[in-house]
Amino acid sequence: MHAANRAKQDEYYTRLEDIEKELSYYRKHFEGKVVFCNCDDPFESNFFKYFAINFNFLKLKKLICTCYVGSPVSHTKLNDLPLFQKNQKLPYKIEITEVSDMNGDGAVDLSDIEALLRSDNNNLTILDEDGDFRSEECIEYLKESDIVVTNPPFSLFREYVSQLMKYGKKFIILGNPNAVTYKEIFPLLKANKMWIGVKPWSEELYFNVPKERERWLVSNKKEGSAYVIRNGQVLGRAPVLWYTNLDIDKRHESLIMYKKYSPDEYPKYDNYDAVNVDKVSDIPEDYEGVLGVPITFLDKYNPDQFDIVGLAPERGRFVLQNKKYENAVQHNSDGSIQSGNKVNDGPVLAFEEKPGKFPYYTADNSDKYLQVLYARILIRRKHEN
Numbered sequence: 001m002h003a004a005n006r007a008k009q010d011e012y013y014t015r016l017e018d019i020e021k022e023l024s025y026y027r028k029h030f031e032g033k034v035v036f037c038n039c040d041d042p043f044e045s046n047f048f049k050y051f052a053i054n055f056n057f058l059k060l061k062k063l064i065c066t067c068y069v070g071s072p073v074s075h076t077k078l079n080d081l082p083l084f085q086k087n088q089k090l091p092y093k094i095e096i097t098e099v100s101d102m103n104g105d106g107a108v109d110l111s112d113i114e115a116l117l118r119s120d121n122n123n124l125t126i127l128d129e130d131g132d133f134r135s136e137e138c139i140e141y142l143k144e145s146d147i148v149v150t151n152p153p154f155s156l157f158r159e160y161v162s163q164l165m166k167y168g169k170k171f172i173i174l175g176n177p178n179a180v181t182y183k184e185i186f187p188l189l190k191a192n193k194m195w196i197g198v199k200p201w202s203e204e205l206y207f208n209v210p211k212e213r214e215r216w217l218v219s220n221k222k223e224g225s226a227y228v229i230r231n232g233q234v235l236g237r238a239p240v241l242w243y244t245n246l247d248i249d250k251r252h253e254s255l256i257m258y259k260k261y262s263p264d265e266y267p268k269y270d271n272y273d274a275v276n277v278d279k280v281s282d283i284p285e286d287y288e289g290v291l292g293v294p295i296t297f298l299d300k301y302n303p304d305q306f307d308i309v310g311l312a313p314e315r316g317r318f319v320l321q322n323k324k325y326e327n328a329v330q331h332n333s334d335g336s337i338q339s340g341n342k343v344n345d346g347p348v349l350a351f352e353e354k355p356g357k358f359p360y361y362t363a364d365n366s367d368k369y370l371q372v373l374y375a376r377i378l379i380r381r382k383h384e385n
């Protein structure tokens, strides 16, 4: 993704229905806990709404939300609170330790939360710094919290996760699926320090976007690809996964395998000591060695059933990779050729005959035709007793 596009995706706001759906699988984890939403303008964020409305149901101890000064929507709905000067953009924090039916209508809903905030400004304070999740004061709230739940800015995902790890926090966060291959993120998945949440990998989410982004999407993109219109509202589409380190049942469900290994169907890579599997559903039940599987495998990963041994590409680390192609050449469908260093960026299948698909590669230290595949997770069966 280009940097500009990434920055725009930093302003994709999660819908309440998607939060409710995912978080319904984590209820048991919240009792007596301090929840921190640290990329969330409370009156715009549905994470805040979800936890405020469900505060008693989940038996939360405390909810803390901090708002970044740079947020394009920051406190637009709270401008009339005495704390704020009209139209001033200030970073602030909301802390909730008790939610009751303030307006006496028999139900706790958002109007009660608003009433609560209006009645006691101590819940709402202006931050000294800018509300950046990396700022000292936000780190103090992080230390105080048990579980962090949010959709952080996509462009800062690596830093965001490394901060959660540094402070040993539990979390449920949204991130891009490609993050699984990041050199900072993959080792955490491999070491079972984080995993994919409940929403299936293939299920898409749609997001609320600022007005300006709505207009841009409608004039520059095709409906159905980057956005959809539902009930007259433009929603941005972004491929996302939930990432968590809280236990969920899905993580203990075993993949059902029905295929048998054969060398023809599962060829060995030329540059990794592993055999290739093109579809997760085709993982053979009887192969004892290392299998290279699509990254979507992580959606089905049960650590009692498989070990993750690595990622191809290793990007020059040469732990599992056993070959580097020299002076590689890339052959394109129009007959042109170019430097073929890309062949060293992934698992490679080697053929005696020219493959039908382009591009293919040749190299000085190989007498075969080479084809490089998209990233594969390298796994091995575990023996369940």
Ligand SMILES: C[S@@+](CC[C@H](N)C(=O)[O-])C[C@H]1O[C@@H](n2cnc3c(N)ncnc32)[C@H](O)[C@@H]1O
Pocket (backbone or CB within 6 Å): 009, 010, 011, 012, 013, 014, 038, 039, 040, 041, 044, 045, 046, 047, 067, 068, 070, 071, 072, 131, 132, 133, 134, 150, 151, 152, 153, 154, 156
């Ligand atoms: C992808 S949006 C999601 C907003 C909200 N969490 C939600 O899901 O609706 C990311 C949010 O992080 C805010 N943000 C950007 N950089 C930040 C930073 N360094 N610290 C805290 N928040 C930041 C943005 O203003 C934006 O509101």
